[in-house]
């Protein structure tokens with residue numbers, strides 16, 4: 001994977017060609033959760049349902065562990081992985097809190113105070 | 129002859145739709161958001177467009193990774209609200225305007241914008257939340273709607289300049305439609321927000337305000353801003369803002385600001401809104 005200028009942005013994975021190729025089956029598994037039958041089958045036996053998809057073991061592990069950042073690193077896209085959250089009955093804000101390593105009340109409080117500041121989170125190399 | 133009279137830009141945060149659908153719009157958290165659209169509802173009730181061309185993006189609802197059109201135009205008679213995992217939003221079916229939509233498709237393609245023509249597509253919060261914000265909760269939407277979906281999920285989305293020029297081509301296409309129709313164009317998405325990873329929750333109100341200013345006064349300059357700057361400054365999902373440039377391109381070079389509103393937060397996002405009239 002060649003370096004791209006956006007790799008310099010901290011805490012951010014841009015869903016580009018490389019990520020899309022890596023995560024195709026993971027994301028298509030997530031997409032299947034749009035159907036109630038599939039949600040039920042997944043909930044009944046997560047491992048068995050995941051085994052229907054040609055995903056890597058690491059991707060399946062990340063799903064089973066609800067490792068939200070891990071899924072993104074392995075090619076997941078947030079609009080797709082959030083379908084797992086919806087299946088679990090979690091809100092977008094709850095998984096956003098998990099991905100940024102704080103509790104949901106702390107995250108909600110941060111948002112009420114104007115959100116996360118961009119200061120210091122623009123560039124890894126320039127530390128700004 | 130058909131004509132574009134005005135443009136509306138607005139965020140399309142899904143939680144806004146959920147708040148409205150679940151009767152929470154009067155709660156302290158949501159009150160200021162909906163208050164910002166009171167003037168807009170009055171404005172559009174007076175404006176009475178026959179057709180809205182609604183520029184938005186699909187969020188893995190109608191399009192998965194099997195097919196990713198950069199620009200797609202909905203030419204169907206009707207579009208159903210999508211089931212995004214918790215049942216479709218309880219909002220009216222969206223009535224299209226196939227005659228104008230097909231005219232747009234033909235005109236845009238011959239104008240070198242290679243549109244994907246869509247005859248069946250469910251429409252998600254990206255399209256229905258702006259309708260709810262502008263029209264409230266009617267039994268039926270008071271006008272026809274032509275969905276124009278822009279890919280902003282798979283990187284790269286079309287450039288800001290491409291979006292701006294698409295708007296100009298839409299203007300030419302509408303101007304050449306023989307029927308007497310009043311058309312308003314919506315550009316939706318944004319403002320600054322990031323939904324993923326350790327930087328989730330990013331809001332950059334300085335960037336947002338500068339964007340609002342520049343979209344009005346210097347859209348050509350804003351159209352040259354590269355994706356990297358949106359992602360860096362406005363968050364990975366803030367890049368949705370390129371869709372506002374489609375709306376802006378379809379208006380006159382000089383416009384009058386009929387309404388401007390900005391609020392933080394709505395769930396994970398900054399809410400921005402503009403109503404621009406051709407001067």
Ligand SMILES: [Fe+2]
Nearest residue numbers: 140254317368
């Ligand atoms: Fe969106």
